[in-house]
Amino acid sequence: MGIAATIENPTKPEDAGLNDLVALVADGMSRVNSTILSRTGSDVAMIPEVANHLIASGGKRLRPILTLACAQLCGYVDVGGRDGDVKLAASVEFMHTATLLHDDVVDESDMRRGRVAARIKWGNEASVLVGDFLLGQAFRMMVEVGSLRALDILSAAATVIAEGEVMQLSAAKNLETDEKAYLAVIRGKTAELFAAACEVGPVIAGRSEAEQAAARSYGMNLGIAFQLIDDALDYGGTSAALGKNVGDDFREGKITLPIVLAYRRGSEEERAFWRRTLQHGEIGGDDLAAALACLQRHGALEETVARARHYGEQATAALAIFPDGPVKSALLDAVEFCIARAH
Amino acid sequence: MGIAATIENPTKPEDAGLNDLVALVADGMSRVNSTILSRTGSDVAMIPEVANHLIASGGKRLRPILTLACAQLCGYVDVGGRDGDVKLAASVEFMHTATLLHDDVVDESDMRRGRVAARIKWGNEASVLVGDFLLGQAFRMMVEVGSLRALDILSAAATVIAEGEVMQLSAAKNLETDEKAYLAVIRGKTAELFAAACEVGPVIAGRSEAEQAAARSYGMNLGIAFQLIDDALDYGGTSAALGKNVGDDFREGKITLPIVLAYRRGSEEERAFWRRTLQHGEIGGDDLAAALACLQRHGALEETVARARHYGEQATAALAIFPDGPVKSALLDAVEFCIARAH
Numbered sequence: 001m002g003i004a005a006t007i008e009n010p011t012k013p014e015d016a017g018l019n020d021l022v023a024l025v026a027d028g029m030s031r032v033n034s035t036i037l038s039r040t041g042s043d044v045a046m047i048p049e050v051a052n053h054l055i056a057s058g059g060k061r062l063r064p065i066l067t068l069a070c071a072q073l074c075g076y077v078d079v080g081g082r083d084g085d086v087k088l089a090a091s092v093e094f095m096h097t098a099t100l101l102h103d104d105v106v107d108e109s110d111m112r113r114g115r116v117a118a119r120i121k122w123g124n125e126a127s128v129l130v131g132d133f134l135l136g137q138a139f140r141m142m143v144e145v146g147s148l149r150a151l152d153i154l155s156a157a158a159t160v161i162a163e164g165e166v167m168q169l170s171a172a173k174n175l176e177t178d179e180k181a182y183l184a185v186i187r188g189k190t191a192e193l194f195a196a197a198c199e200v201g202p203v204i205a206g207r208s209e210a211e212q213a214a215a216r217s218y219g220m221n222l223g224i225a226f227q228l229i230d231d232a233l234d235y236g237g238t239s240a241a242l243g244k245n246v247g248d249d250f251r252e253g254k255i256t257l258p259i260v261l262a263y264r265r266g267s268e269e270e271r272a273f274w275r276r277t278l279q280h281g282e283i284g285g286d287d288l289a290a291a292l293a294c295l296q297r298h299g300a301l302e303e304t305v306a307r308a309r310h311y312g313e314q315a316t317a318a319l320a321i322f323p324d325g326p327v328k329s330a331l332l333d334a335v336e337f338c339i340a341r342a343h
Numbered sequence: 344m345g346i347a348a349t350i351e352n353p354t355k356p357e358d359a360g361l362n363d364l365v366a367l368v369a370d371g372m373s374r375v376n377s378t379i380l381s382r383t384g385s386d387v388a389m390i391p392e393v394a395n396h397l398i399a400s401g402g403k404r405l406r407p408i409l410t411l412a413c414a415q416l417c418g419y420v421d422v423g424g425r426d427g428d429v430k431l432a433a434s435v436e437f438m439h440t441a442t443l444l445h446d447d448v449v450d451e452s453d454m455r456r457g458r459v460a461a462r463i464k465w466g467n468e469a470s471v472l473v474g475d476f477l478l479g480q481a482f483r484m485m486v487e488v489g490s491l492r493a494l495d496i497l498s499a500a501a502t503v504i505a506e507g508e509v510m511q512l513s514a515a516k517n518l519e520t521d522e523k524a525y526l527a528v529i530r531g532k533t534a535e536l537f538a539a540a541c542e543v544g545p546v547i548a549g550r551s552e553a554e555q556a557a558a559r560s561y562g563m564n565l566g567i568a569f570q571l572i573d574d575a576l577d578y579g580g581t582s583a584a585l586g587k588n589v590g591d592d593f594r595e596g597k598i599t600l601p602i603v604l605a606y607r608r609g610s611e612e613e614r615a616f617w618r619r620t621l622q623h624g625e626i627g628g629d630d631l632a633a634a635l636a637c638l639q640r641h642g643a644l645e646e647t648v649a650r651a652r653h654y655g656e657q658a659t660a661a662l663a664i665f666p667d668g669p670v671k672s673a674l675l676d677a678v679e680f681c682i683a684r685a686h
Contacts, residue, residue, distance in 0.1 A: 169468055
């Protein structure tokens with residue numbers, strides 16, 4: 001087995017809105033965490049070291065939680081202790097972790113989840129290769145589960161995520177990006193994995209295509225809402241208090257929805273400002289404050305949150321075909337939680 | 344479907360030793376090439392551009408040829424035109440191409456297959472993401488074939504390849520690497536995919552475990568022999584005439600078997616030379632010539648070729664359980680071809 005990574009408890013006070021969901025899947029998540037530990041083990045010591053650096057630093061584990069919850073919502077029964085839901089949930093988290101490791105190389109990030117990025121500590125090469133290792137392990141676990149339909153969904157998601165990331169690359173620093181193009185990017189890079197994570201639940205529970213499509217739609221819309229709120233939060237959200245890390249997207253020249261909206265609505269002078277800062281990367285000490293003022297002037301953050309609320313409503317509506325009960329309630333709360341982060 | 348890549352004819356005169364094998368699988372390979380074209384298509388224009396840059400530049404396509412040949416050897420019949428052998432062969436080539444794209448980022452290579460590396464033309468980020476896209480497409484095709492056993496073999500190969508590459512990273516510039524450690528690296532980074540490419544042939548033909556194991560052993564040993572000859576060729580092989588690209592491994596500080604052998608057998612002065620050039624990267628104008636002289640003095644290249652011949656013999660022996668015929672003969676010739684490249 002070799003060396004294994006260790007996992008800290010990822011629960012944070014600001015994630016309290018997810019408490020019901022977390023409690024409902026607690027048993028499964030403890031098996032997901034053990035699976036993650038054992039599947040990052042390797043005799044090649046650098047693999048668990050790098051994987052552990054990122055996995056142990058937490059995150060909410062929202063994606064595997066969604067897989068377990070959607071399987072539970074659909075009455076999945078683990079015949080013979082084969083841990084189908086747990087292995088698919090762990091696969092989803094590995095796919096997400098692999099994406100983060102590769103993203104760091106793509107973005108040349110210095111930080112990730114409040115820690116120095118793996119690529120700074122071990123080099124780009126380790127981030128690329130350990131990401132590949134985790135992707136391989138994800139597919140091995142899916143194969144063990146033995147559902148060709150689940151394999152189909154998750155392998156298609158892997159290509160769509162990569163396409164979304166390449167699209168983002170092509171759109172980078174391009175202020176001509178419109179809302180439609182931006183939505184195509186976040187559907188790929190973020191929402192597709194949420195959608196796949198949810199869809200495989202009814203699939204392994206053997207439920208109808210209508211229920212599979214409903215779970216997929218819930219995940220897709222939730223994922224879009226989640227990313228839009230992230231984009232708003234990067235400029236402090238709609239609250240007056242500014243948290244840490246405000247302005248990361250600005251400094252990296254990322255064109256997100258708040259920028260798309262403010263640029264469209266901006267005066268010629270404001271557009272010149274966005275071109276100088278985001279397109280040419282000439283950012284001075286007062287520019288973040290000026291950017292925030294401009295976003296505020298055009299209501300760009302409120303508008304972004306309103307768009308997120310719209311997608312959240314579609315996520316909520318998608319769950320209508322499932323019977324009421326504690327899991328459905330908790331999944332509905334998760335939508336509220338994602339939106340409420342903005343305040 | 345979007346934009347698709349184009350494929351040039353990859354046949355080169357020096358590959359004539361493979362002619363029988365190439366002729367036997369010609370129909371299948373033409374379907375593999377069409378599949379590669381259609382599966383690199385994407386509405387995101389950068390994806391076929393980058394994929395095409397590498398795929399169209401050729402290479403012998405040895406791995407997919409092996410998949411088709413091993414399926415044919417085992418009497419695979421394509422029921423209902425589902426192209427199981429063709430899709431698995433294309434998957435194997437995509438896995439190989441993804442590895443090359445990611446390797447370029449890892450090695451910081453400037454050139455690949457005689458062309459400027461994709462990462463130089465489009466950046467590290469494009470190499471990482473298009474590699475991920477191809478890996479996702481590879482798994483989608485495997486899922487379409489529907490053999491869980493083939494999926495198991497190829498997903499396991501994906502993790503073993505990544506482990507081998509990380510091992511190589513840990514061993515880089517480390518002159519304490521011994522022959523055993525070096526063989527573990529090349530089993531992972533090269534031979535595992537050869538083994539998997541061969542093993543899936545009898546698998547989709549529904550043949551016995553003994554035949555699956557024999558095909559795997561043929562591929563594994565052929566892969567090791569292939570890599571050892573590559574290592575010798577990087578120092579010009581055993582021929583007096585030096586080809587182009589001689590000394591690439593030397594300039595990159597790669598510890599390959601010729602170096603492992605010469606370092607073990609070297610005088611204190613020679614060891615100091617290897618430490619200065621490979622470990623510390625202090626390479627002057629006369630150092631490649633000095634390195635070649637040192638390798639020659641200790642017979643390191645002949646010895647490397649002798650090791651390759653040993654693995655080649657094991658590959659040949661593994662085919663004994665299959666009935667004689669044109670495919671088996673051509674697979675035996677392929678072993679000879681791999682070894683003969685060194686002269």
